[in-house]
Amino acid sequence: MKLTSHAASRTLSATFGPKDWEAFDHLATMVAMVDPEGCCLFVNAVLESVIGLSRRTLTRRTLLEWVREPLTLHEAIQAVAHNEFSTRRFETALRRAVGGNGEPVPVLIIVSQTEHSHTRILVEMIEIEQQTRQDREERAMGQAQITKELIRNLAHEIKNPLGGIRGAAQLLALELPSPELIEYTQVIIHEADRLQTLVDRLLAPHRKPHVVGDVNIHEVCERVRSLTLAQHRRGLQIVRDYDASIPEFRGDREQLIQALLNIVQNAAEALGEHIERGDAAIVLRTRVARQVTIGKQRFRLALELHVQDNGPGVPEGLRERIFYPLVSGREGGSGLGLTLAQTFVQQHQGTIECESEPGRTVFKIVIPLP
Template structure:
């Protein structure tokens, strides 16, 4: 067994901190030889840390000249940091295309022998920026809707009460019928306001949640409504553990998404070939917002419908935005609110014939 010298042992211990990062990190010598790679880089390249150490990092890049030049310049103290784009090769089965990355080469305390190379997936960076914008927009929207709902709620009671009093004094049945229209519409608006305020009124009831029990409950409800023409396929990962959450909120969030999918599948249901797939998986090293999570639940809801219209894709989670005539536009907004209350997020990827909503929730 090889014994590390004191300085090497201290460095190795310090470098272990890089395993806590969500980005790919390597510590290299000026010639590009790897002294350390973190767990994320291991996973992305598809080789173990032991196999990567003592090998040149340059061999994992499609065009290594830029990286070699940057490492050399930083080692000679020409620059403290160099940033540029590159393409990282991978040994992972099924990933033959190089991965576009943003590379940051930085000095360390011993830059003549130790250079820090950090890599961020360009797609991941774009995704994180998009998530942050979505979270910010959702928070602003929730505050706006809550304030607006309260402002609507107060005069609605007065309108309804005045219509009831007026009905008592009117002699003509025809005129009384008009007051009933006012009362009916006031009640309809009251129901809409109650739905807008529902996520803020109900307490967050935390219990142990089995996501597959949630899926089965939603599956049975949807199949009861569509007994023919619709197939709801289970694709579950039985190893997913229970987690702490609000079971009823998660049922409602999933039901809203699946219900929307079944409505979009109306023509295929009539044709008898409509399909919704409920797929659960465990994801590792997931970043939600700015929080990195070691494990997360991924719940995919996939349908073979016509897809979300391109004009709605950027606004699909906004309240009162609906692609269906007569729709309230609240289903996905409430689903997003419930998932966010579990520190999770919802994403949508849609094209004609395939729409996937992905719910991601951190696991303990």
């Protein structure tokens, strides 16, 4: 006898306690428990977040309506329910709710038997790009750490002889009789000072103490917004798209202001032609992400801060190297702004990445929340 979704839900509730439900919410993948017809008996927090609807709403509907190939999913559920297979796998796309953010999510669906497969089937959905993204984040964090150590050691090696070069040029200037020759020593002193400034910027993140306090990310955004608009009074619009529910977290407010300011200023400089035409736009968007893995650590909640602009995009040849020190996409740039931003974000256990195409560039900062 086939149970209705409501009856199956009662049976499921009787055999599963609160701790069992909580365990599903701690998974990084999307999980749904369905009856043999595909009606949702339970969905975990990650699936709620991806589709964009509450658990209560989803458990009143069928999982079939959220996948691009509902017939394939239904056949897989039926086959597993009738013990034709213990597991079925296939790739499809998971749709989001109307008004949700983003395109359908490519997923690998795994339909598996449970102890009571005649009433409930386990459906697990893994983002196809999830593992690739985690591998990329780990590589980026490892590369950033190696680069920071290299730059710090190199900066110390440069700093020591710079003082000697500058001092020698000053002494030489006192002994030279010709103004033309003294002018050359001034060139040496000027260039030594310029290199000293560059070295100080390279060493700045390692010298500055990490001052921890309660941080409101929207205060950080508003500070950066006001500073940027003060420099670009016309032609640039900075749009707020904030999630007011984001809690305060422990962090270094000044470091986060500097990190965000570097990214926003970098975007504003890339929007030069759009600013002249008066159609330049930067969007500051904040959201809460759930069950986030950063590096090898798992966090229940995280802040997602997006900085989006409508500029020409990052040149393809620079996208993999954009956070490397001394790599700049514009003439006269130091190539340190994004490197310092990445350093400050990583000091908050976070990550920063860039997605870019002509007309749309997004820098995404992810920082764990309490």
